[in-house]
Amino acid sequence: MLNGKRQIVTQHNKIANKERNGRAGRTEHSGSVGSGLPPSPSWATYKYLRQSSQVSLLKFLAAYSTTMQILIVILLMGFLLASAAPFSSSQSDSGVNVWPKPRNFSWPQPQAHLLSPNFAITSPANHKYLSSAVKRYHQLLLSEHHRPLVNPSSSVRINTSAPPLLTLSITVADLAAPLHHGVDESYTLTIPITGGAANLWAQTAWGAMRGLETLSQLVWGDPSLVAVGVYVWDSPLFGHRGVMLDTSRNFYGVEDILRTIEAMSANKLNVFHWHITDSHSFPLLLPSEPDLASKGSYGSAMQYSPADVTKIVEFGLEHAVRVVPEIDAPGHTGSWAEAYPEIVTCANMFWWPDGVDWADRLASEPGTGHLNPLNPKTYQVLKNVIHDVSTLFPEPFFHAGADEIIPGCWKADPTIQSFLSKGGTLSELLDLFVNSTFPYIVSLNRTVVYWEDVLLDDNVKVQATILPPEHTILQTWNNGHNNTKRIVSSGYRVIVSSSEFYYLDCGHGDFLGNNSLYDQQTGSDTGNGGSWCGPFKTWQTIYNYDITYGLTEDEAKLVLGGEVALWSEQADPTVLDARIWPRTSALAESLWSGNRDAMGMKRSAEATDRLNEWRSRIVARGVRAEPIQPLWCIRNPGMCNTVNSFG
Template identity: 30%
Template structure:
């Protein structure tokens, strides 16, 4: 049997990397319920094959994944390995998928069982199989003799949270299609399963609407910075084939300045001294034309984005323009409303009911809850504020019986000199004083990167591998919290991302990868 040994690289720089042939140091996120044996099997790119089986064995998603991973497992090893005593060759990995159902939803099973000594990977769904294939691919290393090898390894792996998301912002700065696709690849390599696409905002409206084409013609930066319907379909399909849902966000009634450029009378005219100022505030909820537009628009969105959820925003709604507008003041008196929070309640209630009638569920930012607006029982509240006080917010939301999603501690757009990923790694969405029933309502979390200072020139290196810290926290058990082990594994994951074409920046100071980034 091959004895366990350690290969130290860049030790003076704190970048110690264990020999991947005998440890889990190549794995990210760390699988739950894993054991590593002492046997080692060789793989030959000319003879090794994946063998699909089960009811889902003929899935197009699985077929494409097997072709993709046949290439990935025979890429150069991200870190050097020692020569190993080979127990036997591995000629195949049988991939058994129990179900032929390819539905992607919040409760889609992502678990899998992997046993390399038995040449077996099994999963209930094709998306669980994708996660198992990623783990298998990470176990493959190249020894000093140039052989591809994989250790005896068993895992009965299931993610800690159903929702492991990442939010991109394509309004403040546009992201090119290739950047989005590369990001989806990196998400799959880290076992994220939701792309939250904050596609439009005040600054620009790059979504090309079928029913309202003037919104992107007049609201986008220009016609080189838009997403066509074909672009969107391509992103959704590319994501699905990597086990990633696409949850789009159209944030209203605030954050809608770009909307008003293409839809007359949608936004509220602001007044000063009884005269229009020429500026506009949130969507005007008092006009019938507003609701005709919203129904048509969201009906289109429900068709274009097939996920069962839409993110409806609802954050940072300023009442100042509503308060200044004489027509809204008259309407408020007619409705016997005494404060503008009631107008916000009116808007949100109607919007949520509208979205429900078109067959969608929804996520909203936490202001909806904080402002004591009534929501339907299946609403998911997205927590983004509170700093270190987010546990109180999560407690209150779950105490009210509502599902919640955490982002407060995972804003990747905040950068500083030095190593910052440990603070993301140590944020636990269940670290609040709630009952078991309350904790069960925490469906997961999201990394967010707002794009005031991010576009395709710096998005990927700024995001990766820092986002990996969040990916492991959402996948692996919370007792996997050893920063020393995580530092080694995250460094190795960064090197793997580089080998796979993702320009990931160094996570922990001076170090090196055997294969440096080449565009």
């Protein structure tokens, strides 16, 4: 049996690899380790299975394990559904949409049956997070009654007298796979044209959750209708697809974070990067260092307790979203001085004193303070913080910041002045700090993520020899493709958050008071909205950004994925949803299935109508996403496009 199982998988992989290698520019970057299962059911695979079926199907199936039998049946069903038009996608034509667009979606004869009011889902019972997701989606499927902006009835044959969809059966091959980077999120979903029973197969529970979301988007109306005759095979192009939220500059309640994670899950995003602390406040209450929050937060009502963190982390697991903590240091640590003034340089000083050159400023924005690498107590406190955070967050990635070391802040300290007068350098100070903290984080079985500055800053940076690539990931935010290329060409894995494309706070003006820039009668800085990283990043800008542009195939493999970032100088819970959504939906699709169509052309024009529909659905689900067009545009297809080029 084992040899037979290995034979069909090997044969399938040979076929799939041959086809994949012939497909220019279609490389997966999920970082998954080999699962022994086919990475993508191909057309050639279906032909192979069809030829195999010339022998007795029962005898053929009897040679394999139960799991493999289910996989083969699903593949055969997919072949029958796809035979008229393999891997065709008619979802945008039908008005029924899945966001992000699946990698392979076949619906050759758009039809819909009723969803039975007694619809039931059967799934493995011994995975608490999958069980929670099944319960949640079961309720959503029966109660959502979504009304599309464009009625699908004109392009979908609706048959309310046909047998309704009664059940969904979920099969998971590996229930033990943890939610870590590189976990297999693929799934196969079949909804037979005869109704009755649908099947969802996934390698892991996390992939099954992605499939449940897809099914939920194939249901609409009241009474509920469901697309039938559908075959989906889906898997992300990139394994890291995230949102970074800054909760230091302005505070967000637990419910705001949970709502964001829930919306991320609906968009098949999988990393909530939590920038918890900064110079402005320290809102995380830590058992070993309680004074950091009690003195450094905005107040007792603006703190996250260990119970809050547990709630957020568990909620993330229930929605297949990892929660990655960031404790930024040694820069951006002014809030630490409320509890430990002796370990923070230039704390509570005016950020850019009158008459001082920009190069000699104390911070790049209001909110000063750097940890002092020469004070031994710095490391006592910091190691307590790292230990507590690693205990609270089981996630294997630990983001340690290390961005924007401002020379003027360190130079303001007498002990550092003495160190520099004896021939020391600021880069040597950063070396000392990283050498004193990096090994400890790694000893806790963590991979350390730093902002790119730690290695690429023009003035203060460490030697590459102290950051072994096997334990280090760099997150890029400057100079677009150029810095991505510099990082991967040095052998480091990278997460892309280019401020030119992925910063969601840009374009809202500057937050400085007494700013003469705005005292003009002829318009002010209209090119970038008065924002250092302007202009505003439209959803099209985000959607069309290619994060592996200009990289070799081997370099592209080091790109883990990307994150949009919401820094909170001018954001708080009142604008949170609108700042993030639906622009982040654009990131979600571009990193899940790409931003190009089958011909290799950018598909943002085709995505517009689909994003309008998706935005409407998530608004109905409670996410206050901003509109991307007037409703008139949706009601008058094509009339809001341009057929001419600007510039």
